[in-house]
Amino acid sequence: MSMQDSKNFRESKDYIQSLERGLMVIQAFSADTPQLTVSQAAAATSLSRPAVRRILLTLEALGFAESANGIYSLTARTLTLGYAYLSSKNVWSLAQPFMREFTDKTGESCSVSVLDGNEIVYVARVQAKRIMRINLDVGSRLPAYATSMGHILLAHQPEVKLEELLKDIPFEGFTSNTITDREFLKKELGEVKNRGWAGVDQQLEEGLRSIAVPILVNGKVIAAINCSAHAGRVSKEELRGTYLEMLRETARDISSAITASGQTI
């Protein structure tokens, strides 16, 4: 469905708005707001209180939410929804052992993500023992323009699609290193495509640097894989030297495992 088709369908009588609203309410819960009253969920979604109340009661009756004294939280059943995707794309579980191997060798975190609009979505992650400030997990979303995996995934988009995506990026300076200029980002993406890897140094968060490479299956970029580390612990040279070579090897191992499994993405 093109963006225009999607827009048209959302205005048609076949569009189910109550499904959209239900999914919005589920997504209103987060690390910062694990518990919500009807009023708070209404404020977070810009929906009316009666509409949100019906949605939360429906989610509770279905076992996706629970409440005590008018305060709602999600239940583990909600994981079943994300699991429907994960299990249907179980190529990502094939990546896990190779990612663990990488993390065991380097002591740094390793993640795989795919592009969803202007954002990357984590589909697999092995976190190093040394805990970072950002808490990332499968399903986490980050702005593509400020991450190394995002640079890989954007760089391999068809030109027309890339232009469309770049047009809509709401640039924000997370740190003094964040790329906030569209033309500068385009130039960087061109270089990323040529050299086959991306490096981001403290563009998303101070003290965080990462490198990423593509995962290729049948000549197509199906995802990006990265290694992220504390800037104070791992130098740029280290990251772009030994670590990059190990990450490339991990990406190749994952590609081979996916190809051998005969599964499609």
Add this chain to the structure above:
Amino acid sequence: MSMQDSKNFRESKDYIQSLERGLMVIQAFSADTPQLTVSQAAAATSLSRPAVRRILLTLEALGFAESANGIYSLTARTLTLGYAYLSSKNVWSLAQPFMREFTDKTGESCSVSVLDGNEIVYVARVQAKRIMRINLDVGSRLPAYATSMGHILLAHQPEVKLEELLKDIPFEGFTSNTITDREFLKKELGEVKNRGWAGVDQQLEEGLRSIAVPILVNGKVIAAINCSAHAGRVSKEELRGTYLEMLRETARDISSAITASGQTI
């Protein structure tokens, strides 16, 4: 919401049936059926084809599904729904480093789950490098009565609640070891509660054995943690000796980390 309240609400005019149906269609996708046509999704959910068609088009317009030649699949955006739960209950990410430590030492998989009705739902998992036949991930569901974590979680239910749950179990003999007798299961659960750990030997799948212990926070069982292994590789004695002691230590470490974080479940 009690089971009766839930039943009553589902028959009231405030209940949003289209939300229920939308969530059913998402859950129709799985490892066995990663791609579905409208007809296949209708058959899997027992909904009408026109209803399923509208739902799939709505999910596609919202970016949760994609289609090519009339065949639908889910997108990574679906993970965002499960992530809403995971990030709002980020106590489970606190467990990860301790679980990895356990898996590094033993070479066997380690998982944490909670109870959802008669089933357990995986909320955290570290898979050993040696891959098992069953592919389990965060969000996976298994029948509580045939798993060690399920035995722990059932054993710590209040008596009335346990009776209610036991009444509804659709017992099925997965192997010749599976407990399929209600009274026998109740007796086993009593012993599990007394000895503080559960062991299941090839009750869910031939060749698979596991042990589990509770994770306690402020004297309350908030989850179960297990170690599962190939029966041909790890003996019952090994599992119930060294591994059990290490698993208890891991459970204690996780409890302490959760308590120290000041987070609630």
